[in-house]
Amino acid sequence: MAKAKTGNERRRARVRRSIMKAANGRPRLSVHRTSQHIYAQVIDDGVGQTVAAASSLEKPLREGLKTGADVAAASAIGKLIAERAIAAGITKVVFDRGSFLYHGRVKALAExxxxxxLEF
Structure with missing residues (x-):
């Protein structure tokens, strides 16, 4: 018997399903946040490979930021992931917020x- 999905799992699946329809072959910018850090990666789903990644765990960012769990850290990660994606030759992506609401740190990273x- 299949296990029932929680609210977060249903929301994540719904968001992922809708962005896969709208992607048209573009890579997706996937965001994950925890209570202490924030992570972002650009994933090419056609090949199943991560093209660029950035997180608040990286040593240069950890030294420069007060904490990895605030809006300042999220905006620093957003700028860094954009630089790395453009260096890899990607300018258009589709934004995958996962099960997180587009608010606060997720919104700051996207902006x-x-x-x-990056265009999305």
Missing amino acids: AAREGG
Whole structure:
């Protein structure tokens, strides 16, 4: 018997399903946040490979930020992931917020990635 999905799992599946329909072959910018850190990666689903990644765990960012769990850290990660994606030759992505609401740190990361040159 299949295990019932929780609310977060249902929301994540719904968001992922809708962005796969709208992607048209574009890679997705996937965001994951925890209570202490934030992570972002650009994933090419056609090949199943991560093209670029950034997180608040990286040593240069940890030294420069007060904490990895605030809006300042999220915007720094957004700028960094945009730089790395553009260096890899990707300018257009589709935003995958996962099960997280588009608010606070997730929104700050997305806006910083847009300012960094990514289109979504």
